[in-house]
Amino acid sequence: MSVTKSTSSKAAILGFIIATLLSLHAMTVRAATSPEDKIKTAIIYKITKFISWPKRTQNLTICVLGEGSINNELHKINHKNTMGRRLSVTHRDANAPFDKLCDALFMHSIDNATVKSVLKRLEGKPVLTISDLRSFTDYGGMIGLNRSGKKINFSINNTSASGADLNISSKLLKLAKTVK
Amino acid sequence: MKTQLLPTILASSLLLAINAQADHPVKEPDNDDFLDFSLEELISLDIPDVTSVSRKKQRLMDSAAAIFVITSEDILRSGVTSIPEALRMVPGMQVARFNGNTWSISTRGFNYIFANKLLVLIDGRTVYSPLFSGVNWDVQDTLMEDIDRIEVIRGPGAALWGANAVNGVINVITKKAADTQGNLVSLGAGNEEKAFGAYRHGGEFGETGYYKVYFKAFERDGLAKADGSDANDDWKMKRAGFRTEWKPTADTDLTFLGDIYEGTTRPILKIFDKNDPFAGNNGIQRLENTDRDQRGGNLIAHWKKTISDAEDYSLRAVLDDYQNFDYRITEKRQSFDLEFQHYFQPLENHDLVWGASFRRTWYQLSDMRYIEHRDKDGNKKDSRQDNLYSLFAQDDITLNKSWNVSFSARYEHNAFTGEEFQPNAKLTWKATEDRTFWASVSKAVKTPSVSETAVFSDNITFASIGSPFIVSIAGNRDLNSEELNAFELGYREQFGSSFRLDITGFYNQYENIVAYVSDTKCPDGSMPLNPQAFPICLSGNNSLLRFPTTLVNGLDATTYGLEVVADWQAKDWWKLQFTYGWLQVDASHNANSPALASALQANEQLVENLSAKNTMNLRSSMNLPNQWYFDVWVRGISNLKDADVSGYTALDLRLAKKINDNLEFSIVAQNLFDKQRAEFSEIFSGLDATEIEESWYAQVRWSF
Numbered sequence: 001m002s003v004t005k006s007t008s009s010k011a012a013i014l015g016f017i018i019a020t021l022l023s024l025h026a027m028t029v030r031a032a033t034s035p036e037d038k039i040k041t042a043i044i045y046k047i048t049k050f051i052s053w054p055k056r057t058q059n060l061t062i063c064v065l066g067e068g069s070i071n072n073e074l075h076k077i078n079h080k081n082t083m084g085r086r087l088s089v090t091h092r093d094a095n096a097p098f099d100k101l102c103d104a105l106f107m108h109s110i111d112n113a114t115v116k117s118v119l120k121r122l123e124g125k126p127v128l129t130i131s132d133l134r135s136f137t138d139y140g141g142m143i144g145l146n147r148s149g150k151k152i153n154f155s156i157n158n159t160s161a162s163g164a165d166l167n168i169s170s171k172l173l174k175l176a177k178t179v180k
Numbered sequence: 181m182k183t184q185l186l187p188t189i190l191a192s193s194l195l196l197a198i199n200a201q202a203d204h205p206v207k208e209p210d211n212d213d214f215l216d217f218s219l220e221e222l223i224s225l226d227i228p229d230v231t232s233v234s235r236k237k238q239r240l241m242d243s244a245a246a247i248f249v250i251t252s253e254d255i256l257r258s259g260v261t262s263i264p265e266a267l268r269m270v271p272g273m274q275v276a277r278f279n280g281n282t283w284s285i286s287t288r289g290f291n292y293i294f295a296n297k298l299l300v301l302i303d304g305r306t307v308y309s310p311l312f313s314g315v316n317w318d319v320q321d322t323l324m325e326d327i328d329r330i331e332v333i334r335g336p337g338a339a340l341w342g343a344n345a346v347n348g349v350i351n352v353i354t355k356k357a358a359d360t361q362g363n364l365v366s367l368g369a370g371n372e373e374k375a376f377g378a379y380r381h382g383g384e385f386g387e388t389g390y391y392k393v394y395f396k397a398f399e400r401d402g403l404a405k406a407d408g409s410d411a412n413d414d415w416k417m418k419r420a421g422f423r424t425e426w427k428p429t430a431d432t433d434l435t436f437l438g439d440i441y442e443g444t445t446r447p448i449l450k451i452f453d454k455n456d457p458f459a460g461n462n463g464i465q466r467l468e469n470t471d472r473d474q475r476g477g478n479l480i481a482h483w484k485k486t487i488s489d490a491e492d493y494s495l496r497a498v499l500d501d502y503q504n505f506d507y508r509i510t511e512k513r514q515s516f517d518l519e520f521q522h523y524f525q526p527l528e529n530h531d532l533v534w535g536a537s538f539r540r541t542w543y544q545l546s547d548m549r550y551i552e553h554r555d556k557d558g559n560k561k562d563s564r565q566d567n568l569y570s571l572f573a574q575d576d577i578t579l580n581k582s583w584n585v586s587f588s589a590r591y592e593h594n595a596f597t598g599e600e601f602q603p604n605a606k607l608t609w610k611a612t613e614d615r616t617f618w619a620s621v622s623k624a625v626k627t628p629s630v631s632e633t634a635v636f637s638d639n640i641t642f643a644s645i646g647s648p649f650i651v652s653i654a655g656n657r658d659l660n661s662e663e664l665n666a667f668e669l670g671y672r673e674q675f676g677s678s679f680r681l682d683i684t685g686f687y688n689q690y691e692n693i694v695a696y697v698s699d700t701k702c703p704d705g706s707m708p709l710n711p712q713a714f715p716i717c718l719s720g721n722n723s724l725l726r727f728p729t730t731l732v733n734g735l736d737a738t739t740y741g742l743e744v745v746a747d748w749q750a751k752d753w754w755k756l757q758f759t760y761g762w763l764q765v766d767a768s769h770n771a772n773s774p775a776l777a778s779a780l781q782a783n784e785q786l787v788e789n790l791s792a793k794n795t796m797n798l799r800s801s802m803n804l805p806n807q808w809y810f811d812v813w814v815r816g817i818s819n820l821k822d823a824d825v826s827g828y829t830a831l832d833l834r835l836a837k838k839i840n841d842n843l844e845f846s847i848v849a850q851n852l853f854d855k856q857r858a859e860f861s862e863i864f865s866g867l868d869a870t871e872i873e874e875s876w877y878a879q880v881r882w883s884f
Contacts, residue, residue, distance in 0.1 A: 034227075035227050038214050039214060039222055039227060041214070042217060043219065043223065045215055046215075046218070046222065050219075068489065077215065080215070108489070110488075111488065134430040134431055135427075135429075135430030135431075138430065147227075148359070150227050150328075150359070151223060151224060151226060151359070152222070152223060152225075152227065153223045154223070175219055175223065
């Protein structure tokens with residue numbers, strides 16, 4: 001802590017901070033993950049255990065659309081097992097053919113228009129859509145992660161899911177805050 | 181649409197484990213632990229965060245400030261029944277009960293019932309009284325069960341929160357309606373807490389709306405006089421409040437909350453009776469059983485629009501009404517606050533918050549028997565109106581994984597000194613995931629208050645040199661702001677999963693602290709005798725001598741100290757917390773004339789001896805078998821020289837039994853092994869000090 005020695009003078013400390021700022025500015029940035037990211041990731045992982053896809057393969061691919069600290073957490077569940085299938089987490093951009101590549105798609109930190117257009121493209125396709133975007137399930141998304149107070153709960157749009165031939169276990173439906 | 185409440189299938193042992201997590205925001209399990217949690221557990225887990233430091237949610241471990249969070253569990257398990265008593269848990273916080281309804285609460289020095297360097301907010305509403313430049317603590321209350329957390333920042337928070345956040349910010353945050361659904365009944369009785377009860381009901385409306393309403397009432401017994409007899413300063417209060425929140429559209433949050441209250445306290449007053457100056461004891465009267473009625477209400481509307489995770493806007497409006505029917509003066513005050521805030525990320529690693537606010541305060545003053553408000557010509561004035569404008573910004577820059585720097589500043593225009601600028605810079609270094617160092621340098625000001633500039637008090641302050649005399653105090657319109665340059669260093673570390681250490685050191689330099697000096701005019705405007713050396717005024721009947729005083733920015737001071745918090749989860753079922761505060765104060769005067777210097781030297785001693793040098797807390801929380809809970813709280817403080825209170829140690833105990841998740845019985849004993857104890861005294865307010873007694877109460881809490 002070289003700051004300690006500088007406390008005697010305000011100017012020295014400000015100088016130190018500015019120097020640090022300038023010297024470190026070019027370094028790469030990686031936002032720290034928050035407990036919220038970790039809880040959301042764990043919920044996404046758990047949710048996959050309650051869904052049956054029409055076609056069962058050895059791998060279950062979760063695609064991620066959007067940038068942010070939660071991606072670091074999501075990558076930690078890569079290669080984990082869920083109901084006998086191996087999870088594979090991959091990052092995609094908005095134009096990717098999600099219906100061919102993904103069993104589930106998690107969207108975050110992106111604008112509503114993109115979300116709506118992706119949902120439209122995936123309508124009726126057996127891709128589980130998940131997002132922490134507000135009112136995601138109202139837009140036709142299948143599972144919305146919602147923060148309420150200090151807790152995170154989720155809502156389910158079962159109409160969208162069954163329309164896409166995905167079967168959501170009744171246990172999950174019971175745990176959801178809202179189901180439509 | 182079908183709505184289902186979360187099933188209540190969680191075993192209570194599981195709940196305990198999760199609560200223990202919530203208590204320790206920094207002791208989060210690593211990712212794999214969360215993955216081992218069931219979905220039921222995950223959705224009932226609390227996300228630990230704090231908001232007061234940066235005005236946005238942030239991990240406690242990463243905050244570049246000496247922040248301490250009193251959680252709702254701390255409040256319930258300690259058995260405290262009021263916000264002031266809860267603040268005793270904070271490291272370095274000095275809480276002294278002066279009488280049945282008045283506290284002296286301060287941190288980092290300047291411990292006084294008019295402690296004016298702390299900013300206190302309840303759900304974002306400031307409760308600092310600009311008239312008496314203190315806090316009417318006896319009306320700052322809510323349902324104790326509904327306090328989500330009290331975030332206390334020791335040290336300046338002025339850049340974000342505004343003037344007077346010089347030595348600290350206390351932010352009381354209540355639970356959302358969404359988190360307080362259903363019904364709660366809480367009832368209790370005891371020897372000092374004679375009877376108290378509360379009822380809360382929370383429900384839903386529409387598809388996105390939640391509401392709650394509550395009512396509470398209590399009656400507290402008076403404290404004791406020094407001779408052991410009843411001081412009769414009882415305290416009764418009734419309060420009703422509501423909160424509602426909903427989302428009119430997917431990205432908009434609307435919150436309304438408010439409460440109304442009324443109550444009575446009966447502080448003992450010591451005054452010089454102008455009408456009957458010869459009625460014994462030189463005309464100094466003790467008024468007991470004089471009701472001091474207070475009532476008020478407030479309404480907060482908060483609108484927030486979320487564009488994305490990285491951008492939102494909010495607007496907050498606050499209406500507040502406060503009426504205080506004091507024997508010395510009747511004060512009615514209304515204020516209106518409007519605040520706009522915008523958070524966004526202009527660049528990838530910059531988190532920017534900026535905002536603007538406006539406050540207008542209206543005062544109506546009447547019955548100015550002992551405390552007068554005067555205009556600049558010295559005539560009684562029964563109303564006034566003050567405006568406050570401010571603009572603030574903070575840029576929080578993530579330099580890389582381990583370095584973070586933030587710059588913030590507030591520009592403010594107030595009614596007393598005009599423009600003020602309060603900047604702040606903070607640096608955080610996360611040496612490892614579990615070890616954080618931070619440094620902060622800030623400037624903050626305490627602007628003069630109405631009481632210091634335009635209020636004249638007479639016949640309520642006494643001193644004696646052999647025989648008693650009256651000290652009359654005249655406000656000074658030319659006062660400047662008190663200024664602070666503050667330097668802080670902090671260190672936090674999480675050792676394994678069971679031990680956490682948080683150490684803060686501070687070095688504060690104050691300039692232009694307000695001090696009492698002789699006035700050149702008597703309270704009635706006449707010239708005093710002996711105006712040069714030791715002015716004396718003769719009252720109409722000469723029964724008591726009167727010394728006229730006024731206020732000047734006469735002192736500078738340096739304070740430094742250390743605050744330590746150690747949390748230890750000794751066993752799954754046993755948690756210990758130790759806090760310690762050490763404080764040194766060194767004052768000096770800035771006078772150039774010898775006459776002024778001698779008066780200011782007395783003030784130096786006053787400032788140096790206001791606060792205790794050492795404070796400590798040791799709290800133990802045990803979860804025993806069969807749903808028994810046992811809590812012990814030992815707190816100690818060294819002597820207060822000015823108040824002539826010697827150091828003491830106090831002991832509180834709480835034993836609770838949960839019949840099931842919804843029904844709990846508890847017994848609380850407070851201030852054990854001290855039949856009664858003085859915690860504070862002072863002469864300026866005209867209030868008489870009374871003493872705290874050993875006490876106990878029993879309580880039942882039922883939710884359904």
